[in-house]
Amino acid sequence: MNDLRPRAEWLRWDGSRLSWRFVTNGAEAPATELRLDGIAFQRYPAGGASHDVVCDFRYSPSGRAVSTFSLHALGDEVEDELLPNWRVRRGEPAQPGVQAAMDTTRGLVALSDTPHLPQVALDSAPPAAVVVPIFNSPECVQRCIDAVLRWSPRSELILVDDGSDDPAIAPLLANCSGRGNVRVHRNTRNRGYTHSVNIGMALAGGADVVLLNSDTEVGPRWLSALRIAAYGADDIGTVTAVSDNAGAFTVPELEQYCPTPTRWSLAQAQRAVLQQAGLRYPQLPTGNGFCMYVKRALLARIGPMDEAAFPQGYGEENDFCQRAERAGYRNLIAGNVLVRHERSASFGHARRAELGAKGMAVLRERYPDYERRIGETLFGFDRRVLDYRVRRTYADSDGVYATLPPRPRLLLAADAGDASAERLLAAVEARQEGYLLRREGGWVNLYHYAAGVFTFERGTAVGKDASAVADVESRLREWLLEYAIESVHVRGAAASDGWLAGLAAGLEIPTA
Numbered sequence: 233m234n235d236l237r238p239r240a241e242w243l244r245w246d247g248s249r250l251s252w253r254f255v256t257n258g259a260e261a262p263a264t265e266l267r268l269d270g271i272a273f274q275r276y277p278a279g280g281a282s283h284d285v286v287c288d289f290r291y292s293p294s295g296r297a298v299s300t301f302s303l304h305a306l307g308d309e310v311e312d313e314l315l316p317n318w319r320v321r322r323g324e325p326a327q328p329g330v331q332a333a334m335d336t337t338r339g340l341v342a343l344s345d346t347p348h349l350p351q352v353a354l355d356s357a358p359p360a361a362v363v364v365p366i367f368n369s370p371e372c373v374q375r376c377i378d379a380v381l382r383w384s385p386r387s388e389l390i391l392v393d394d395g396s397d398d399p400a401i402a403p404l405l406a407n408c409s410g411r412g413n414v415r416v417h418r419n420t421r422n423r424g425y426t427h428s429v430n431i432g433m434a435l436a437g438g439a440d441v442v443l444l445n446s447d448t449e450v451g452p453r454w455l456s457a458l459r460i461a462a463y464g465a466d467d468i469g470t471v472t473a474v475s476d477n478a479g480a481f482t483v484p485e486l487e488q489y490c491p492t493p494t495r496w497s498l499a500q501a502q503r504a505v506l507q508q509a510g511l512r513y514p515q516l517p518t519g520n521g522f523c524m525y526v527k528r529a530l531l532a533r534i535g536p537m538d539e540a541a542f543p544q545g546y547g548e549e550n551d552f553c554q555r556a557e558r559a560g561y562r563n564l565i566a567g568n569v570l571v572r573h574e575r576s577a578s579f580g581h582a583r584r585a586e587l588g589a590k591g592m593a594v595l596r597e598r599y600p601d602y603e604r605r606i607g608e609t610l611f612g613f614d615r616r617v618l619d620y621r622v623r624r625t626y627a628d629s630d631g632v633y634a635t636l637p638p639r640p641r642l643l644l645a646a647d648a649g650d651a652s653a654e655r656l657l658a659a660v661e662a663r664q665e666g667y668l669l670r671r672e673g674g675w676v677n678l679y680h681y682a683a684g685v686f687t688f689e690r691g692t693a694v695g696k697d698a699s700a701v702a703d704v705e706s707r708l709r710e711w712l713l714e715y716a717i718e719s720v721h722v723r724g725a726a727a728s729d730g731w732l733a734g735l736a737a738g739l740e741i742p743t744a
Contacts, residue, residue: 238256355738
């Protein structure tokens with residue numbers, strides 16, 4: 233009897249493009265999942281006759297040269313392996329059956345052509361004010377405010393109460409209003425979400441703004457990471473975070489609720505994403521006001537949000553971002569900024585659906601190609617890589633956090649003869665992940681410290697002319713971002729000249 237089950241075969245790896253063939257034998261091709269190093273990378277729906285499939289890899293999603301692919305059929309209860317592991321090396325064509333040499337290292341590393349350094353030092357850029365529109369839900373509001381004040385204590389926080397009728401809101405805001413960096417504005421009546429964010433953006437004066445929903449919680453380095461992304465180029469207008477529950481901005485599965493791993497706190501989950509998600513910053517035709525950074529230059533160019541067309545929200549940020557595009561600006565996703573989102577805390581699910589439908593009707597009329605472009609970019613390569621890296625980080629399949637949970641990363645700069653550097657890093661190891669920066673001869677070298685062992689990570693030669701100094705500065709700034717350093721401690725010569733401290737300040741990294 234002939235086997236009528238669909239089968240598959242690898243065809244080729246040309247160094248950056250993987251291809252395989254489905255032979256359906258008259259049956260329907262099953263839903264499948266292409267896995268990379270054992271973690272889902274892309275899923276394909278069921279259906280169709282015999283056909284070839286091609287998947288392009290513009291760069292390595294893991295950042296490493298060697299990748300292992302496998303293909304699996306997805307069913308209701310079982311997942312069948314259709315194609316076995318095929319290990320290939322980027323840039324080297326291979327035929328099925330030929331396995332590339334093993335890569336002895338594991339884990340995710342920096343993506344190709346990253347990180348993107350900000351074009352200006354952040355301490356010379358406009359400050360950022362956080363605008364939180366509020367309507368009821370006092371428990372959510374309190375958690376939101378507490379998180380903002382904890383993780384961005386020096387930023388201005390503008391709280392706009394849109395006529396809340398919950399009696400718990402007034403005393404909550406009164407308790408906040410005494411802080412020097414908190415401003416409270418109360419609408420005399422309920423005016424709607426869009427009016428409230430416009431009021432907040434106006435109150436921010438010349439500052440950039442972050443629109444932050446009152447049912448969110450932020451984590452370590454959230455604001456600085458958004459600013460770093462926003463100032464990567466002059467034509468970046470908005471930057472939106474990712475979330476556990478924010479529709480198209482949810483990671484690692486679009487439009488699903490994706491809770492962070494139960495073994496981690498929110499701060500730990502944010503640190504894991506900060507350290508592992510990569511810095512490609514996928515581009516979309518829109519942002520999302522649950523946590524969206526807006527540069528003041530963009531506001532000066534196109535004005536505030538359209539309160540008349542979207543009085544209650546749900547469509548106003550999409551329209552704003554489309555206007556930004558027409559003015560020559562881009563809208564990016566900061567995949568390394570994870571924000572918890574309750575969603576629908578103020579309106580409820582039914583009201584949110586109603587407002588969403590009304591908003592989409594306006595968007596379709598104004599921007600006929602909007603939905604098509606959203607579909608194209610949501611499933612673009614950069615976004616798939618982001619989801620893959622978060623998926624892999626949450627699974628911790630590489631064992632990066634097997635011994636200790638995600639910790640803040642400390643960079644210690646010390647002279648080559650400083651014997652106490654290891655003792656200091658050992659003393660804080662349970663609380664902070666340590667890196668050591670040393671000048672050794674004609675080189676500046678970076679080491680990772682773990683359990684008494686220093687592992688070499690990066691090195692750069694020290695030249696003598698001005699251009700060589702600029703190159704070293706650029707490398708150090710890249711390392712600070714690539715390794716998601718949260719604090720810098722300087723000793724010896726590094727402390728006396730203040731050079732490294734200045735570079736860290738330009739990225740809003742505190743130095744001791």
